[in-house]
Amino acid sequence: MKTLASHRRLGHTLALALTLGAIADPAGAQLPAVQTQGEVHYLSGGIGSDESEAIKAARDAYSLTLTLAGKSEGRDVYLSSVPVTIRDAAGHTVLEVTTSGPYLLVELPAGRYEISARYAGEEKKTSASITAGKPQRLSLLWPRANAQPQAGAAASTTSPAIGLSAGAGLATGTSTGTGAAATTVATAVLPAAASAASGALPPINTQGGIPYLSGGIGSDESAAMKAAASRYSLSVTLAGTQDGRNVYLSSVPVTVTDANGGVVLDVISSGPYLLADLPPGRYRVSARFQDEEKSAEARVAAGKSARVSFLWKGKP
Structure with a gap:
């Protein structure tokens, strides 16, 4: 027997799919697959011009958009393969993923959340207050990304x-x-x-x-x-x-x-x-x-x- 919660999840999934389907993408690009963790729907990706434009067009269909970027040799660079954790006001983990690109789009219920992400051993944190009908867009920036190690230092083999x-x-x-x-x-x-x-x-x-x-x-x-x-x-x-x-x-x-x-x-x-x-x-x-x-x-x-x-x- 389906529970009320499962009916709500199904209804939300269908509504989200219809919303995304209505977004016109001039390049005809496909969005990354929508995934679910617990009751939270999300997708990640966005490097490559077609996929990047498709994700930007889809942002307003999600309550939270997180952008991950850094600085390398004085220029902005996008980051990927970044572990991200989102916790609710009670400290419970509602989403824990490793990104597949510089964008993470998440559909969260209204409330306050703490967001943390770690890149090259440095953790960044921010908070988000989610209100129904008002998508939030947040960015995390690491001042030094993809920097070459100093002479004699071991080179990292973990790459975004x-x-x-x-x-x-x-x-x-x-x-x-x-x-x-x-x-x-x-x-x-x-x-x-x-x-x-x-x-x-x-x-x-x-x-x-x-x-x-x-x-x-x-x-x-x-x-x-x-x-x-x-x-x-x-x-x-x-x-x-x-x-x-x-x-x-x-x-x-x-x-x-x-x-x-x-x-x-x-x-x-x-x-x-x-x-x-x-x-x-x-x-x-x-x-x-x-x-x-x-x-x-x-x-x-x-x-x-x-x-x-x-x-x-x-x-x-």
Whole structure:
């Protein structure tokens, strides 16, 4: 026999589904799946321009929207894989999840709640007063996100995931490393046309005479990095799988060695893309995520761009 509470939950679920179905998404993007914990409905995601826009369009259908972000090298970055806990006024945990993107949308009953989230060992807290018909939007910002460790410090292998649109795959023309090694595909360099989004590129750094840049978080920067990839002799893409969909990764240690085993580049990525301008030659590219290392050989030739893609299956 169905209880009154179960009828209420069913009615709320149907109402929520109808509300979301009525939201027009010009990109036709699919929202992440609505999930339930106890009697609380929620969804999380939002990196990748289509999914991000779909979630923004759905915010008013939920009583609480939480945005998770940080600062890296003076620019804003979105965060994912962040543990979030929501407790009611009595101190009872009503939701405890790890985010799948920078947005967490939650449908909560009216009342007062305490929200806590932890990133890179630092906990942030805030409170929310939920009133019927008045959606709350809150943000948590970590001043230092994805920062490279100081010399001699151990590199963290726990990285925030940067989400693709649900069901999206890796870019066509790249090869995916699923075993001990990955392969590379060399593509002809396209004309160096100015990118409309070139202003969104992260700053170019230099290590041992090798210019490089890393980023790709947010739709503008991602588009700018893709447009710039053909102007660099090496392009590395870092991705994993989570809940059956591909997600981009950040804060991944990447090392490039030459044919003699000498290290020519040793960095921690600031997003899913790493672009480097290497002299012609043979190189070994290695990356480590959650204690699993992948490597690939890259043959860099004048006028061509070598592209390497690493995919960690079942992670994060």
